[in-house]
Amino acid sequence: MLQPAGNFRIIARLDVKMDTLIKGIHLEGWRKVGDPGAFAQRYYDQGIDEIVYMDAVASLYNRNNLAEVLTHTAKEVFIPITVGGGIRSLEDADVLLKAGADKIAINTGATKNPRLISEVSNRFGSQCVVLSIEAKKDDRTGSWEALTDLGREHTGLDVLAWAQRACELGAGEILLTSVDQDGTRRGFDVELTRAVADAVPVPVIASGGMGTADHLAAVAFEGHANAAAIASLFHFEKEDPDSIRAAALELGIPVRAI
Numbered sequence: 001m002l003q004p005a006g007n008f009r010i011i012a013r014l015d016v017k018m019d020t021l022i023k024g025i026h027l028e029g030w031r032k033v034g035d036p037g038a039f040a041q042r043y044y045d046q047g048i049d050e051i052v053y054m055d056a057v058a059s060l061y062n063r064n065n066l067a068e069v070l071t072h073t074a075k076e077v078f079i080p081i082t083v084g085g086g087i088r089s090l091e092d093a094d095v096l097l098k099a100g101a102d103k104i105a106i107n108t109g110a111t112k113n114p115r116l117i118s119e120v121s122n123r124f125g126s127q128c129v130v131l132s133i134e135a136k137k138d139d140r141t142g143s144w145e146a147l148t149d150l151g152r153e154h155t156g157l158d159v160l161a162w163a164q165r166a167c168e169l170g171a172g173e174i175l176l177t178s179v180d181q182d183g184t185r186r187g188f189d190v191e192l193t194r195a196v197a198d199a200v201p202v203p204v205i206a207s208g209g210m211g212t213a214d215h216l217a218a219v220a221f222e223g224h225a226n227a228a229a230i231a232s233l234f235h236f237e238k239e240d241p242d243s244i245r246a247a248a249l250e251l252g253i254p255v256r257a258i
Contacts, residue, residue: 007256008220008248009227010241011050012043012234013207016066017057023232025183030056033235037072043234044077046241047258051081052175052205052229054105054132056150058086067099074100084132084175088113093120097128105175107132108148111155111162114169121170130205131171135159135192136179144192147179159192160199167200174200175229178208183232185211193223205229213247220253 084105178189203226
């Protein structure tokens, strides 16, 4: 099996609606979970490598509403924080970076204006730019389409071609969410992750479907992912970052030792 390059990162993903942490299945049917800042703090205390905040309703308001949550979190959580949702301009990115974000995840704004990737990358560095892709498989063709607005809107963009173009424009990382697997705990879409990871020169974060440590091993070794973003498994206390890290080490996944 191919060994992931460098340490495989374990990331907590927190989808937020206004000031509430939520979680759904297939990016819909959201349930309220709690205070996002409290969950971020708990995961930090349990040794998580990174935090991803996604504004789940940013498209409704045409802006990201997480600056206050982010500012509070950044005062207590000293690991990389990525923030996405509703970022459509350099100014939007600047506000979130000043509020404490280390990286900006762009989805809808980039599909409507691909130059936004280059603009943010040129201003703040490619290490700050994460292309967020919501991928759904077309069973007729076997390919994946990039969706936006929590999987509600079709773009007509082929995921592999879009990922490659985004990297050429300056994206430094890809957050790859399988709409089909999201929230199911049936495992990541390994085929999707491997296809994207093998097509681009930047790290790929697999998101959607984490249910067991074996799923982590599959997406790391077979899917060639560099990291995994985990939500419901942590939010509903089926596992915690400590237990997943210990299991990953037993499986030979090169995660950060604590």
